[in-house]
Amino acid sequence: MSGQSKGKLHKQWKTDLVGLAFIAPWLIGFLCFIIGPMIASLYFSFTNYDLLTEPTWIGLGNYIQMFTNDVRFIQALKVTLIFVFVSVPLKLAFALFVAMLFNTKRKGVGIYRTLYYIPSILGGSVAIAVVWKQLFGRDGAINDILSVFGIPSISWVTSPDFALSTLILLVVWQFGSPMLIFLAGLKAIPTELYEAAAVDGANPFHQFFKITLPMLSSVIFFNLVMQTIQGFMTFTQSFLITQGGPMDKTLFYAVYLYEKAFGHFDMGYASALAWVLLIICAIFTAFIFRSAGSWVHYESEGGK
Template sequence: METKVDLNQKIQTNKKAKLRNQFRVDLIGFTFIAPWLIGFVGFIVGPMIASLYFSFTDYDLLSAPTWVGFDNYINMFTNDDRFWQAIKVTFIFVFGSVPLKLAFALFVAMLFNTKRRGVGVYRTLYYVPSILGGSVAIAVVWRQLFGREGAINDILGIFGIQGMNWISSPDFALSTLILLVVWQFGSPMLIFLAGLKAIPTELYEAAAVDGAGPVLKFIKVTLPMLSPVIFFNLVMQTIQGFMAFTQSFLITQGGPMDKTLFYAVYLYEKAFAYFDMGYASALAWILLLICAIFTAFIFKTAKNWVHYESEGGN
């Protein structure tokens, strides 16, 4: 008969064996994710910590950084008019482009949510701008389209409307960039399309039995059932909007008169045109804070308008 001491020893031995086995399993798992983990630490966490340090320094990439404390942040909010202009332009761009892009993407997704012949080809064609829209070639083409001798003015000329150089106009330059971003609706469109296909047809049939028309079906069935997808697209597109860079940098270079000076373009200028890396690092952390605030706000308000099928509600 086993004594109490022997039983305790056996229990301890089993625990040690389980711990060793668990350690082997964990080691195998960490071995497989090691490449990603090294990249994450080396290319994301490491640079973020370095930029946080540089944001409190005067650093020009050519000499050793000098600690200045909060001077970069104080100067940013009190003495930098271009910083506030970049904030203003970026906010107008985000609040103008994101709703239009999502609305247009949802509209096209609903058109494609059918079983018509060739609909797959059209989906692919409509997705192409999202693949090419941020490239250098498309940016150059867009600049030519809206130039004084561009195709847009040629079309307007048919109706007797005198054209202009849209890119160089302080009143219309930002609108052309917003239009370019809205044109890149393919990615959210595909996500909306997947969400539409996941809505049970029984809900529409029940709504039809109750006498609901197309508009009421959209309001009472489509939007509530699609709200998680709208929420996802809204978060992603808002973050992308605040980080927009290519459109302004390649098409307008932030002009005319800083009317298209995106925040990311101003950050780039400070870092690589003026070699003020300390100030640029401070700008980067303010941008991160802005994105975090707006993302948190969307998550906070989501409980009032995002509806899930799972039990427990919103």
């Protein structure tokens, strides 16, 4: 190897080492706090482990117990699926609707965008959960408003018929993040398309379905994936407002996992629950990606 080649190689190694030094904090954190715990939880999922004694290997025992003799696991999965299938479409629909309202150049619209984004910043906090619980309590402001119309008071968060709907409403109210993403997508649509459609006689209804939705399909795809995954991991609202009740009607999967891990100290079973949740999220995400070819529009692919 010539001296010039050795010099280039040495310079390349030096550049690589500098790059590794810069990413070392993130890389160490990723290995120690993400990959490491994931590998540990995979091992614990095949054991009987209570955090206090040595884990005992039981093979597929936790998974067999989960799918054959755990009624609450089935209930938690059912509640979570209902929550995701109802809240995600509603949240995205409201986010798109508000984004279209804000897609103007009117004076002061930036202030309204900020105000509508605030619930997404505060929505997962303890304070907002407590406020929501008070609003929908039997003596809360919601019942005070409904009483004006002669509707009797209901304890929304403790009613088996309305508790889950109350939590869904809270999550839909937090539409700020997807709204901003939709707004960015709307601003990227060329105005010439709408002008040409208007000249051809297309009304706003046709423009929405023929221009707006196809051009936003990639943004909808992104929001759908992110909100679906987030929906399966929802924890704070149920844990703080209803504690999974009444009668397990709001027992979200993440709440049941937490209960098993830190309520019953059954860390082996909780680890198995976590891996099943990962697989469920992967299946739904893969389904969305699989279906994307038939409805997501990419200009670089000729509109396919």
